Amino acid sequence: MKTRDIVAELPKGALAWLREGPWTAGRLAHGRSLAEALADPSRAAEWAEAAPPLARDTLALIVQRFGPAPFPEEKLAPEGGRPPFGWTGAELRLAVQLLRRDGIVFALDRPWGDRLLLVPADMCAVWRRLLLPLRVTPLPEGAWMDSCDAAASPLSHELVAAWSAIRRSGLTLTAKGAPRKQDAAKLAAAMRLASEDIPPLTVPPAWEALPASAVLALLLGRSIGMLKRRGQAIAAEPDKAAEAWLALPAAEAELRLLEQAADSLLAAGAPGAWLAAESLRDLAPMRWYLAADIAKALPTKEAAGAAEAWIRFLRAAGWMETGSGAEGAALRWIIEPNPGRLMASADGYDRYELMPDLEAIVPPEVPPGARWELELLARRLSEDVVAVYRIDAGACRRAQADGTSLEQARSALERGSGAPLPGAVDIALRDWFHAAPANSAGQPARPSETPPPDKSPLRVLSVERPIVRRDESHDEATHGDFFGCADAAARIDGAGPARSWDAKAPILSRRLYPGADGVPPGWLRQPAAYHASTRKEIVERAIGWRAGLRLSKDGAWIDFVPERVVPDEHGGWRVRGRPFVREAGSGKPVLAENPVDLEALEIGTLMISLPEAEHAEIYRPIT
Amino acid sequence: MPVIEAGEPLPLALRSSGGLTGLRDYQQAAVDALLGGEGEAARAATAESTAPAAAGGSGVVVLPCGAGKTWVGIGAIARLGCETLILTPNTVSVTQWIRELRRATTLGDDQIGAYTGDRKEVRPVTVATYQVLSSRGGERGTNAHWPLFQDRNWGLIIYDEVHLLPAPVFRLTAELQATRRLGLTATLVREDGREGDVFALVGPKAYEAPWKSLEEAGWIAEASCSEVRVPLEPDCAERYADAPARARSRIAGENPRKAEVVRALLARHEGEQALVIGQYLDQLRRVSRELGLPLVTGDMPHGERQALFDRFNRGELRALALSKVANFAVDLPDAAVAVQISGSFGSRQEEAQRLGRILRPKADGGGASFYSLVSEHTDEVEYARRRQRFLVQQGYRYEVRRWTEDGSAADRPAAESSR
Known part of the structure; x- marks a missing residue:
């Protein structure tokens, strides 16, 4: 889901505190809407520059693990208190609240009790570029490659031809709402792409047996707004968004198509693929990069594993070229994949x-x-x-x-x-x-x-430079209509129907941690000596909150993230966890690689370190 | 690289007297492109040793009609100085080649032979028709004439109008492996899309001169092209509408009103020599009768045909009606007007060949006029559009005009702009 769509659904209560957020309030002057402010890449850039390291690292973790897919908060929690993330679970929890306050992460309450978090899809790519840029050095200019393998023309040409064929003769659907096999075969035969080059597509069962290239043409036609369902047929009738796409210069149109293809093909729940696809867009066009260097530089192993299939698709789509040189397999973009680097088209070459x-x-x-x-x-x-x-x-x-x-x-x-x-x-x-x-x-x-x-299909296309809006095509009814079955929308969307956004304001105080107001204040204020049973209670409370402990052992202070209490063979207990030190400057915990056990008797004075008490003042923009 | 045999040496030279000035610059360029620096070296090698000559020297030369492709062939023969087999589409072409060889080179009559249905002369330079080489009749259906050619040590085979090259002929001549091949054509287009076969069979395109370039240089006449749309009479339109698709083109092609257009155009070009060219013999006979024009057809005896051509060339005949013989090398250099009253469907090559009949530079420096008569609102319009495509690609523009009901305003254009 995109920022605009989410904001449109938010209840008034949520809109109120979002508008007041420190990173938002100042940007709503001059009639600017909340959605525009939240989706502003320059705001994102400033936030990435000035936000506290905890919030930045948490957002990077979310983007890296989940991409734009909604995820249960519980899946995030285990990252806390472990390398490489480092920050404690309690800090992670606070960071999520900060990200909600700043309109970066949104929370969905599901009817059956679980809660989903998500970063809007349009902003996820922006955050990825800011927080997880792919750093790879290209090969020298003029590097020679053998066995270069690139499609002669980009995907948009294939698709325009396929959609034109549908415009000419329509595409009848069967009673199950799928194109007829012979029509789909004809559409596929006219396309250059082979089914094995296309990532698995999410479609209703009636569509699954159809050739992947035909399905791709139809899916992307719907996404772009070129195709719509008309009764028992699919017709080529560009909507406003499609007309805006058609009016774009070739390079930008291709880039938008790449984005739509990623949206359509990189299914929710496969963030490795999404991350790989997005990361590759940092590479400069027309420069060769070694595939091995890219695999090393990708942020996660999942992304490195998923990159190959996506690169195969990009090559088949005429967007990338692969080859092999003296140092091994290499690849390069042959379109501009990054909107920030798009240049104006040379005059005169855009005419036939x-x-x-x-x-x-x-x-x-x-x-x-x-x-x-x-x-x-x-x-x-x-x-x-x-x-x-x-x-x-x-x-x-x-x-x-x-x-x-x-x-x-x-x-x-x-x-x-x-x-x-x-x-x-x-x-x-x-x-x-x-x-x-x-x-x-x-x-x-x-x-x-x-x-x-x-x-006439030839009414003049818009000559303005519009924003390609996807409101119409992301409408659930349209989704369901196109595929002929309502539940396809849920399968495809990921978030599904029956959602209600969490309108509760973010909690940036101790109230975030259940029962924090009920514990003796001293547990949270400064280290003190306690009876063994109290010490155990404090440790267990810290474990429950996923918070760190500050404790003394053998006369030295240790910061420690407890993971669990383990009974020992003498009837006592010990606590297993990871000691850490805080990085100078960022304050990020640098955790021991492996957990260690602390005997109960070794623990001298201790307190629970809850983040709100330590860092509250620095979680605001510098104004 | 395959070894090319030099062939049996044949000393000859180009004449440079009696009004002959040798090859024009583009003809020389074509020979050079085909043979490179070869020729002199090859002759020296074959004269002094039995070692084979350098390889290379096969390809296709594309020059507009009237630009003197024959001279390119003769230039190649003179450069290589070897025995040569020349293959042409018909006996008229055979006659023309022999005439040019005698005129342009130092070869004697005993060194030039014609091999056709009527004559069987295998000599150091032999001009044969494609048909005679592809005819069967020998033992077990083989070509009866083949051994005569196989026994000769040809150094060069020239394929005139190579775009017409039938595959069986090539298969046969391909056995003469170590021989250079030269293909000559004005229109390397085929409606079956097999132009590329020519390159595979003969060699790559070695030289091509755009029509308009030679026109600007004055080597071919400047030509204006017009399409005249002639309405069908009501009864004819009714027959056309009722006819099955395959019969329609003939009805449109034989539109009786075309005769009055021909009459008006001939009157308009009073004093200029004209050709009236058509596809359908009945139509041509009718036009010939109505307008008093001699008619030349393919089944006319060669001598009779040549006699009419000679009278036309001497200026004794002002106009001729021609059937499809006009598609091939017909030497009528002073023809300045061609009126095409019907053609074969969408043949681009035929259109270009017919225009080519009037492209020889005129003695008075005047231009040429080509008219294509097309029945309005019939399939002929689309066929014409296709036929014209090659010439349009060469830079020719067709003025589209509509023949009015009373025939009084043939100049009125059908549209605001021309093609």
Whole structure:
């Protein structure tokens, strides 16, 4: 789910304390909405720079472990008090509250009692870039690779052609709501991607036997907003978001498609794959990197393991190239994968050339919108780095039957080519849009009347630079409608229906720890000597809160994270846990690699270290 | 690299007197591209030793109609100085090659032979038709003529109009492995999409000169191209509408109103020599009768055909009607107007070949005019669009005009812009 969608669902109570958060209040001036403020990458960058290390490390841990997938808080808790994370469980718990206060993490209450946390999907990628950047050195420029293996053209070209085929003839669905096998096979046969190059797709059972490339075209068509369900068929009817995508320059459109593909293909619950996919986007385009270096640099083993399958997909999608050199297997991006590095398109290269022989030479920089319009009027003859189309009588007549006028066709071609039409093209269009052979009286048929402009697929696409909004397509009803079964939405979404957001304000005091107000204050204030049974109670309380202990042993002070109390053979007890020291500056606990046991009798004075008491003042932005 | 045999040496030279100036620059460039520095070295080698000559020297040369591809072939023969087999589509072409060889080189009559249905002369330079090489009739259905060619030590095989090269002919001549091959054509396009086979069978494209470049340099005439859309009469339109698809092209092609258009165009080009070219013999006979034009067809005896061509070339005939023989090498250098009244479906090569009939530079420096008559609102419009594609790619632009009901405004364009 994205920030905007979450904010739209939050109850008023939650909105109130979010608006007042120290990292938010100052950004709501000048009519800016809460969602805009929370989704602002510059806010995220400032937060990452100035936030306390505890909160930053916790957020990095969440992004690394779970990505944008919702997760039960209990799955996070065990990370506390262990290397490499280091911070105690109690500190981790406080950090989650801080992240909620700052509108970075949101909490969902489920009806059956469990609670889920999540980082909005749109911001998860931003946080990953800030907190877990992939640091890999590229090979020198000009490094030579053998056996380079790259698709000649990127995925958007394949998809525009596939969606155009659906626009031409629709796609009938069976009674079970899946495309017919022969139609799906035809769609797949026309696509370059092989099923084995596509990660497993999450679809309803009726769709599972269909070729993966056809399903991918349909899933991405729905995600982008190009395809929608119309009764027992799928139709190609771009919505506003799709029109915005079509209007983007080629490089940006490809990047957005990459993001949609990651959203669609990297299923909730597979953060290793998500992390790998996102991390790879830090690599600079057109620079070779050794695969072994990337695997070492990825933040987790799961990500390193998942990277290979994703890279295979990226290569098949025409977004990455792989090769082998003197130092081993290597790869490089052949599109720009990072929105922050996108450059404006070079003028003039984003137009196709329309020839007098009715062929259109389409270079790779031509945006998808121009191809989409061209596919309505022309037949694709070849697809390589440069595609070749031919304006086609059959296509034009079909376009006319579907409501496109001669003027609209002419405008579309002039728009796409950036030049007046060659005479031969103009004549051909006039011939085809005035259609009709001679009737029996030897007279030409009357030209068709111009249909209402808004019925034509060639109404002008938006020329503004819009934000690609996904509101419509993430609507649950649309989800369910597209696949023909309501519960598909839950399977695909991950969060599922029946959710209510936690409206309770974050707790940044001791009340976060159950019973903290009921224990003797001295347990929390300063180390003291206690009876053995009290010492055990204090230790067990610390274990319950996952908090650290500050204790003296043999005259020296030790910070210690207790994990469990273990009875000893003499009827006493000992506590197993990890001693730690705090890193200068950050205060992050550096824990012993392996747990040790402390005998009860070894423990001198002790207290429970609850984080709120120690760090409250530094959990605010520096203003 | 395979060893190419030099072939039996044949001393000859190009004549440079009697109005002949040798090869034009682009023709020389074509020979050089094909043979490189070979030729002189090869002759020296074969003269002095039995060692084989350097390899290489096979390929295709693409030049517009009227640009003198024959001269490229003759230039290659002169450079290599070896026995040569020339294969052409028909006997008219055979006659033209022999005429040019006699005129342009120092070869004697006893060194040049024609191998056709009528004549069987195997000589150091032999010009044969594709048909005679692919005909069967020998033992067990083999080619009866083949041994005559196999026994000769050819150094070069020239395939004239190589785009027409039938595969069986190539398979046969491929047995002459160590021989250089030169393919000549103006239009390396085939409607079956097998242009690439020519490269595989003969060799890569060694040289191509764009039509418009040679036009600008004055080596071929400047040509204007027009498509005239002729309406069908009501009864004809009705027959067209009612006919099955495969019969429609003939009805459209034989549109009777085309005759009046031909008459008007010939009148418009009074004083210029013209060709009227068509696909359908009935139509051509009708036009020939109505307009009093001599008709040349493929089944006419060669001598009779040549006689009409000669009269046309001498200026005794102002116009000729031609059937598909006009698709091939027909030497009518002063023809300045061609009116195509019907054609074979979407054949780009045929369209280009027909334009090629009028592209020889004119003595008065004037241009040429090509008209393609197309029945309006019929499939002929689409076929025409396809036919014109090669020429459009070469830079030619077709002015599309509509023949009006009263025939009085043939200049009125069908659309605001031209193709």
